[in-house]
Amino acid sequence: MDALAGLLDGPRARGAFLLRMVMEPPWSVRIEDHAPLTLMCVSAGEAWIVPDSGDPVVLRPGDVAIARGPDCYTTADEPTREPMALIGPGGTCHTLQGEPLAESMHLGVRSWGNDPEGSATMLVGTYQMEGEVSGRLLDVLPQLLHLPADVWDCPLLPVLDDEISRDDPGQSVVLDRILDLVLIAALRSWFSRPDAKAPAWYVAMGDPVVGRALRLLHDDPAHPWTVALLAAKCGVSRAGLARRFNELVGEPPMAYLTGWRLALAADLLRETDATVEAVARKVGYSGSFALSAAFKRVRGVSPQEHRTGALLRERQQRLP
Numbered sequence: 001m002d003a004l005a006g007l008l009d010g011p012r013a014r015g016a017f018l019l020r021m022v023m024e025p026p027w028s029v030r031i032e033d034h035a036p037l038t039l040m041c042v043s044a045g046e047a048w049i050v051p052d053s054g055d056p057v058v059l060r061p062g063d064v065a066i067a068r069g070p071d072c073y074t075t076a077d078e079p080t081r082e083p084m085a086l087i088g089p090g091g092t093c094h095t096l097q098g099e100p101l102a103e104s105m106h107l108g109v110r111s112w113g114n115d116p117e118g119s120a121t122m123l124v125g126t127y128q129m130e131g132e133v134s135g136r137l138l139d140v141l142p143q144l145l146h147l148p149a150d151v152w153d154c155p156l157l158p159v160l161d162d163e164i165s166r167d168d169p170g171q172s173v174v175l176d177r178i179l180d181l182v183l184i185a186a187l188r189s190w191f192s193r194p195d196a197k198a199p200a201w202y203v204a205m206g207d208p209v210v211g212r213a214l215r216l217l218h219d220d221p222a223h224p225w226t227v228a229l230l231a232a233k234c235g236v237s238r239a240g241l242a243r244r245f246n247e248l249v250g251e252p253p254m255a256y257l258t259g260w261r262l263a264l265a266a267d268l269l270r271e272t273d274a275t276v277e278a279v280a281r282k283v284g285y286s287g288s289f290a291l292s293a294a295f296k297r298v299r300g301v302s303p304q305e306h307r308t309g310a311l312l313r314e315r316q317q318r319l320p
Contacts, residue, residue, distance in 0.1 A: 016125050016126060016127055016128060016175070016176055016179055017035075017091050017124075017125070017126040017128060018110055018123075018124065018125045018126070018164055018175050018179065019091075019110045019111065019112050019123075019124050019164070020110060020111045020112070020113075020121060020122075020123055020124075020161070020164050020165060021075075021111075021112055021113050021121070021122045021123075021124055022107060022111060022112070022113035022114075022115065022116060022117075022118040022120070022121050023047075023077065023113045023114055023115065023118045023119075023120045023121075023122075024113075024114060024115035024117070024118035024119055024120070025077040025078075025119070025120070026077060026078075026081060026084075027076060027077050027081070027084060027113075027114055027120075028074060028075070028076035028077070028078075028081035028082060028083045028084050028085075029074065029075050029076070029083060029084070029085045029086070029087060030072070030074050030083035030085065030086045030087065030096070031067075031072060031073050031074065031075065031087045032072045032086060032087065032088055032089075033069075033087050033088055033089050033090070033091065033126065034069050034070035034072075034089060035069045035070075035126045035127060035128060036068070036069045036070070036127055036128075036138060037066065037067070037068060037069065037126070037127040037138065037183075038066070038067045038069070038124065038125070038126045038127070039064065039065075039066050039124070039125045039126075039179065039182060039183055039186065040059065040064065040065045040066075040067070040075070040122055040123070040124050040125075041059075041062075041063070041064045041065075041122065041123045041157050041160070041182070042059040042060055042061055042062070042063055042120070042121070042122050042123075043061060043121045043122070043123060043157065043158075043161050044061060044119065044120060044121040045061075045118075045119045045120030045121060046058055046059060046060045046061075046077075046120060047059050047075050047076070047077070047120055047122050048074075048075065048076050048077065048078060048079045048081075049065050049067070049073060049074075049075055049144060049146075050073060050074040050075070050076065050079050051067070051071065051073045051143055051144045052071055052072050052073060053071070053143065054142075054143055054144055056079040057144065057146045058079075059122070059146070060148075060149065061149065062148075062149025062157065063146065063147065063148050063149050064146075064147045064152070064154070064157075064182070064186050065144060065145065065146050065147075066141065066144070066145040066183070066186060066187075066190075067143070067144055067145075068138055068141050068142070068143050068144070068145075071143050073144070075122070077120065083096060084096075085101055085105070090128075091126075093105065093112075108165060109165045109166070109167045110164050110165055111165055123157075123160055123161060123164060125160075125175075125179040125182070125183075137187075140198075140199040140202075145186075145190055147186055147189055147190060151189065151193070152185070152186065152189035154182060154185045154186070154189075156178060156181050156182050156185065157182065159178055160175075160178050160179070160182060163175055163178060200248060200249050200250045201214065201249055203248065204245075204248040204249050207244070207248055209234050209235075209236055209240075209241065209244055210241075210244055210245050210248045210249065212233070212234050213230050213233075213234050213241060213245060213253060214249075214256075216230060216233055216234075217230075217253070217256065217257050217260060218260070221257065221260055221261050221264060221283055221284050222281070222282060222283055222284040223284065224284070225253075225254070225257055225284075226254075227241060227242055227252075227253055227254060230253055241253065257284075258294065258298065259298075261283040261284050261285070261294075262283075262294060262295060262298055262299065264282075264283045265279050265280070265282075265283045265285075265291060265295065265303065266299075266306055266310075268282065268283070269303055269306055269307040269310065270306075270307060270310040275288070276288040276291060276292065276303045276304065279291065279303070288303075291303060
């Protein structure tokens with residue numbers, strides 16, 4: 001597993017909120033769902049994305065935009081159009097005066113809008129929960145990422161367009177996986193652009209020494225790694241690896257490993273009912289005491305406090 005694959009494992013879609021939005025001008029929808037990540041693709045017509053901070057961007061067929069939460073934004077047929085509807089946490093929809101719109105704008109399975117024959121169609125996929133691992137990825141993305149159709153080629157968009165309105169058995173799982181693949185393709189294209197300011201860990205993956213070290217750490221974080229052992233696996237000296245890793249990644253190998261282990265542990269604590277002892281051993285600590293000490297030192301809370309707080313936040317995010 002490389003660093004990008006490992007970080008993408010965090011925002012894996014699990015019951016993502018997906019819909020096809022079909023609109024006829026004039027239209028404008030205010031998005032205040034505070035979702036950690038939303039992917040938007042236009043399959044017909046055009047749509048403007050207007051972030052609260054930053055410049056508006058226009059999406060045309062084949063374009064994709066990724067909005068990073070919790071910041072709010074507006075989608076509309078024109079960048080200056082006043083919102084006519086508001087999307088809140090959990091996909092709730094109502095007018096700005098609070099009147100419900102879910103039924104009146106329902107157009108079928110995962111379809112929503114003001115006109116079933118509308119000239120603008122946008123596919124929307126929203127990742128509802130943010131994990132610790134995905135946080136490392138989200139932190140390096142701009143608030144609004146835009147990829148025009150002429151700078152990337154993703155054959156999965158027609159597949160997503162075709163599948164999004166189906167209601168076959170297991171369809172939600174199928175859609176989650178397609179959404180993940182579209183996200184991966186978009187991020188690869190984004191990070192490969194010279195103006196994208198790719199994060200240090202992504203650039204370091206191209207280095208023959210540091211890239212191998214990162215893959216080793218991501219493949220087996222529970223291994224009792226030392227700088228000397230890592231250097232031997234990479235075929236360089238201990239001092240040479242430490243220096244080059246720090247130059248390219250921005251922190252020493254063992255500091256990176258600690259951060260990765262704790263991120264994995266944090267997600268396991270949030271997503272499973274495994275004991276702290278079991279989580280500790282899975283990510284490379286000798287037991288619950290060692291993990292608790294590292295967790296408290298780096299994050300300021302105990303693993304159990306983190307679990308309790310994460311569950312509480314998750315319940316709050318699911319509330320309308």
